[in-house]
Amino acid sequence: MLGRLETLCNLSGPSGNEGPVRRYIREYAKQYADETWVDRMGNLYVHKKGSGPKVMVAAHMDEVGMLIWGAMDNGLLIYQQGGIDPRVVVSKRVLVGKNEIPGVIGAKAIHLQSQTDREHALDHTELFIDIGAKDKADVLKYVKPGEGAVFATRFERYGEDHVKSKALDDRVGCAIAMELLKNDYECDFYAAFTVQEEVGIRGAVVTAYNVKPDVALILEGTTANDMPGVESHQHVTRVGNGPALTFMDGGTIVPEKMFNALKKTAREENIPFQLRQGSRGRTDASEIHKSLAGCIAGGISVPCRYIHSPNSIASVSDIENAYKLADAFLRTKKFEEVL
């Protein structure tokens, strides 16, 4: 699973330009699936036919990134972004467009900054991507407005139990869902790999409409704020303490029976877990649970420090335990208990 996670994280898939991720997952999934298809929004479906309730696991393919908006006369690119703190992008390398052209996001050198410049954090509207083009005509030979850009950082193992990468949110979810595809569960099983989650949960709406699931299990990377100076009740999750179970976030209140079924599964299988102690942020569950006549949705998340940055950090054991928990939930048919 870690090898596939590495490949997934290194692929480029900003919201709206998820193609490389989709192609990789689909190619892999074919060997296990009865059918795979892609809808008009770009969501990928993997179906393993079975009897019983329709159970859908979902993970989003897109990562926080940028969308090229236009070019300046001097050859710098203007971008739009979704979910990125402007303070993390300065002096970062990025890969632009289909051809992954290397670029950097620069800022005024320290010598040239006034006192007020230094006290004020630059906003995205004051930052540009530089791919070394000499002027507007030159830059447009390589990059077209509408193409995406992502951080150029690579996946690495860190320490004994950690990984560092861009896009852990939500390639960890994709990697776990891909691993689940190897198994057979006693249900009509779908894995939905969704698009455009980071710009407002847009793909998930359509997946629920297409699959009409009875139960949905969302696999996510979530924020970990276990930092010095932060009080325990503000941590949300802690890296290394196990996969996080959500009772409530900004978009979903997980039904008690679903929340309890996930906790019970973890206890039965001796899988460590923690509760996601925050109520902000949303996942694909927020749209899926209230689609059509409604369905039962819950989530398993992998805590990630420095999420939405070029370098987020997660624990390998949390990732493995998140997989084990999702697998046990499906294997022990807990989806029947929540309906």
Place this chain on the structure above:
Amino acid sequence: MYDKEMLKHVLSAYGPSGREETASEVIKSYVAPYADEVYNDRLGNLIAVKKGTSGKKIMFSAHMDQIGLCVVDIDEKGFLRVTNVGGVNPIISIAREVVFKNGTRGVTFFETEKGAKETTMATLFVDIGCESYEEAAAKVDIGDMCIFAGNFVEMGNKISSPYMDDRIACAALIEAFRTMKSEHDVYAVFTVQEEVGLRGAGPAAFAIEPDINISCDVCGMGDIPNCVRMSVKLGEGATVKAMDSSVIVPVKVREFLKNAADKRGIKWQNEILRSGGTDTGAAQRAGKGTFSGCVSIPTRYIHAPIETIDVRDYEAAVALLRAAAEEKELPRV
């Protein structure tokens, strides 16, 4: 005369957003004897059906969930840290009594290093009288929700209580449902999760596919000292909503409600709610689209545990819901 015992029972039933089961059972006990069918859908919406003969379906909806607090952490001394369930103002949540589903009682206060006015959800806490993490964790778990306690206070024509929003409308729908004689199939839907973003009403309307939905909710007013100007006054009748942040009510639907009221001499007033959405909007956009309108009960101090209504407006709302159900002609495209 209204059914005061039923109202008090409905007002006091536990049911924060997403955890409405107890409230649902209480409401069910009042509507089941008058319904041909009663069920909960997958999200927990409680749906009571009375069959008619016209082949048309009229849906009424009132949300049964309530705002509250959800435990996110328990400290070593047994204090609970919380987050808001729905639109809770942290400052007016100080010095309140709260109660959990299992009956555990607590009081709220704030970190006094800073002034009360600076209180946020992160600095508000709940004291359940415990002295250690272990003692507190034996009573309350992370993820458990509590609601604000309070009293049912009668003040002339006015009544004050926590959770008029939206149990007063649930009670109005119960009273109307018990007595209405409609030619249409009537669906009384007591929805879930309105307070966290109108999440229950859409799926209910999708499944029912009504010819019209009439929501019943509370709305603000403009008759207290130095408040934001609004034409709605307590005691002047139920309102017919024109607009709120979730919906623009079609003129046909407003006319339908006004005509139904006028025919029976029911007092009504126009309502535009400038901030806040209602199930009206979620139902309107469900499925292939639904005619959707709303009758509101003017309410003072919404989302504080002393929400105050006028009994005469409540009775007007009951009468108007009943009148709408008994109209032969429903609005058509």
